[in-house]
Amino acid sequence: MAVKDRDRFSTSTRLKLLGEQTAARVYRSQTKRQARRSRLTGRAALLALVLCSLIVALAYPMRQYVSQRAEVADLEHRQEQARQRVEQLRDLKARWQDDAYAEHQIRQRLHYVMPGENGYIVVDPDAAKQARAGQGAADRPWYTNVWDGVDKSDAADQ
Secondary structure, three states: OHHHHHHHOOHHHHHHHHHHHHHHHHHHHHHHHHHHHHHHHHHHHHHHHHHHHHHHHHHHHHHHHHHHHHHHHHHHHHHHHHHHHHHHHHHHHHHHHOHHHHHHHHHHHHOOOOOOOOOOOOOOHHHHHHHHHHHHHHHOOHHHHHHHHHHHHHHHHO
């Protein structure tokens, strides 16, 4: 028994026992950490999977919703413009119902005169020259018009 007690308290035995206990603690702590990490990682992966699936599931309907809201806003804007145009046309129709307005427009646009009046038109000489120049360009071949345009732009540079 004395040898057993002596062996129990020897330095090598104590160091060996201490090393085994330390190794057991280290091993236990590593397994606990690994168990905790794997549990947390699994939960995090599941949470990430659920969030990604929700985002994917809701992305297309949200895109459709936003595009449809924009389309509705555009259609409402067009409808408001159409209402304004209808109001303008109603006002114009009401004006044409008035005989004085119709007579004024007929005189101005069609150059009509009442019996006993003398009609005349004042023509701006510059406007007449521009009109004649435009008519002459239509009678010529297209390549002549292009060449004249090149000459005019070259003259403008100088």
